[in-house]
Amino acid sequence: MFVRIVKLGFEEKHIETFVANFHKNKRAIRNFKGCEFLELYRDKNxxxxxxxxxxxxxxxxxxxxxxxxxxxxxxxxxxxxxxxxPEAWSVDKLETLE
Known part of the structure; x- marks a missing residue:
């Protein structure tokens, strides 16, 4: 298993459209063969x-x-x-603390 991190920057006027499209497709992405986890983050600043x-x-x-x-x-x-x-990184998870 590995982690994929993708950084995406949008024109302000397109943010609502992007978020709506993500919500529309998130279950299909998460249920795609081999995908075990999916989250969306937004930069605080x-x-x-x-x-x-x-x-x-x-x-x-x-x-x-x-x-x-x-x-x-x-x-x-x-x-x-x-x-x-867009920027993307594929990384191996080395450790998780519970």
Missing amino acids: KTNVFFTYSYWQSETDLENYRHSDLFKSIWAVTKPMFNMK
Whole structure:
């Protein structure tokens, strides 16, 4: 399992549309084969900056999602709203404290 973190920046006028689209698709993303966890965060100071945080069983699962019709439909709506280039990191979780 690994963690995928994606940073997304939007034009202010598109924030509501982005959030609504995320809510519309969040269950489908979370239920995609290999996705074990999904959260959306918003920067406290730069309120037009969001982060998605997800756990994936394998890199193949993430790549299958990224090439799926689901991702393509979400990306088609999301991409025109950016005001910065998205950034993404794939990281291995080393430790969790309960």
